[in-house]
Amino acid sequence: MEWAKMCSQAHFNLATSGLTSVPIGEFPVELEELEITKPGGYGYDPLQQRIARHSGVSEECVVAATGTSMANHLAMAALLDPGDEVLIEHPTYGPILDIANYLGAQVKRFTRKFETKFVVEPAEIAKAISGRTRLILLSNLHNPSGALIPAETLRAIGEMVQRTGGHVLVDEVYLEMIFDSAPPFAFPIGQALARDNPYIVTNSLTKVYGLSGLRCGWILASPVLARRIWLLNDLFGVNAAHPAERMSLMAFNHLEQFRKRARTLLATNRALLDSFLDSRRDLECFRPPGGSVVFPRLTHGDAEAFCKLLREKYDTSVVPGRFFEMPQHFRIGIGGDTQNVRTGLERLSAALDEFAKR
Ligand SMILES: Cc1ncc(COP(=O)(O)O)c(C=O)c1O
Numbered sequence: 001m002e003w004a005k006m007c008s009q010a011h012f013n014l015a016t017s018g019l020t021s022v023p024i025g026e027f028p029v030e031l032e033e034l035e036i037t038k039p040g041g042y043g044y045d046p047l048q049q050r051i052a053r054h055s056g057v058s059e060e061c062v063v064a065a066t067g068t069s070m071a072n073h074l075a076m077a078a079l080l081d082p083g084d085e086v087l088i089e090h091p092t093y094g095p096i097l098d099i100a101n102y103l104g105a106q107v108k109r110f111t112r113k114f115e116t117k118f119v120v121e122p123a124e125i126a127k128a129i130s131g132r133t134r135l136i137l138l139s140n141l142h143n144p145s146g147a148l149i150p151a152e153t154l155r156a157i158g159e160m161v162q163r164t165g166g167h168v169l170v171d172e173v174y175l176e177m178i179f180d181s182a183p184p185f186a187f188p189i190g191q192a193l194a195r196d197n198p199y200i201v202t203n204s205l206t207k208v209y210g211l212s213g214l215r216c217g218w219i220l221a222s223p224v225l226a227r228r229i230w231l232l233n234d235l236f237g238v239n240a241a242h243p244a245e246r247m248s249l250m251a252f253n254h255l256e257q258f259r260k261r262a263r264t265l266l267a268t269n270r271a272l273l274d275s276f277l278d279s280r281r282d283l284e285c286f287r288p289p290g291g292s293v294v295f296p297r298l299t300h301g302d303a304e305a306f307c308k309l310l311r312e313k314y315d316t317s318v319v320p321g322r323f324f325e326m327p328q329h330f331r332i333g334i335g336g337d338t339q340n341v342r343t344g345l346e347r348l349s350a351a352l353d354e355f356a357k358r
């Protein structure tokens with residue numbers, strides 16, 4: 001995260017994974033609807049209702065959080081005691097691993113292999129899971145590869161966890177980038193499996209909708225667990241910034257507009273990415289069905305040295321694979337402005353050409 005904040009800046013930024021931010025001039029702000037402070041209680045009721053409706057769950061299953069980041073932390077902290085066993089996908093989004101370690105969990109891993117398109121193999125989880133496994137952590141779409149976990153896999157994992165006990169946390173911050181079919185949301189799949197839903201889900205308006213600054217995140221959990229998480233949040237944030245809650249409500253009122261923006265931008269930029277990838281023999285790449293990232297492998301030379309050359313000489317950034325424990329890869333994000341992405345990819349090509357001659 002420190003690298004992302006301090007070192008990923010370059011004129012041509014292919015390091016970010018979300019949609020380019022919505023500027024205030026394009027945000028449908030209704031000044032008369034703003035307020036500074038809300039009366040007491042847990043969450044802001046109108047926003048709770050919108051998140052619940054958006055997610056197809058009852059309000060008692062929704063806990064508001066400061067972005068998916070805090071949602072992940074709260075959910076994990078509510079479920080894990082020091083020494084508890086957790087099972088985390090490899091590769092993973094770094095902070096997930098860091099939170100587990102911070103909470104003193106005993107971390108075990110299962111692999112999503114590049115060679116098999118980063119699929120989640122229930123058999124891999126079956127090998128690693130035990131009666132001691134308190135929590136399994138997945139991202140859907142997968143960060144860094146963009147791979148989709150289909151509903152039948154989620155069902156199989158849910159059934160497994162029902163037999164062994166514990167929960168599955170799915171970070172769905174990229175899932176609504178699937179526009180052409182119904183995304184496989186984990187929470188309703190879990191609800192259909194058992195009265196005590198084995199699934200917990202985290203999400204926000206950050207990545208798909210380009211609204212990171214609102215920090216509008218949430219957790220979906222069974223009502224008993226949701227209440228526990230609200231109480232735990234009293235140790236952390238207590239309340240959200242109310243103007244941000246009000247603006248998040250405005251965002252939900254215009255979500256279709258932001259969704260269209262994302263869909264159009266990603267379709268345009270994906271075409272650029274595809275022609276870039278088609279032109280490169282020095283990259284091996286799984287191409288996911290949607291989303292904003294890919295995670296190619298450099299076939300020759302040291303990928304870390306390549307990322308350095310790209311940044312220093314070509315003023316273009318990607319995320320080095322070491323942040324995902326796969327140093328021969330790097331992550332390309334295509335959620336930026338089209339002109340920026342186009343030039344970034346051209347520079348990536350030029351840097352690859354130069355690197356190949358070394
Ligand atoms: C998988 C995943 N979860 C959570 C986040 C952070 O989301 P938010 O900005 O909503 O805190 C990121 C950001 O890169 C991410 O990739």
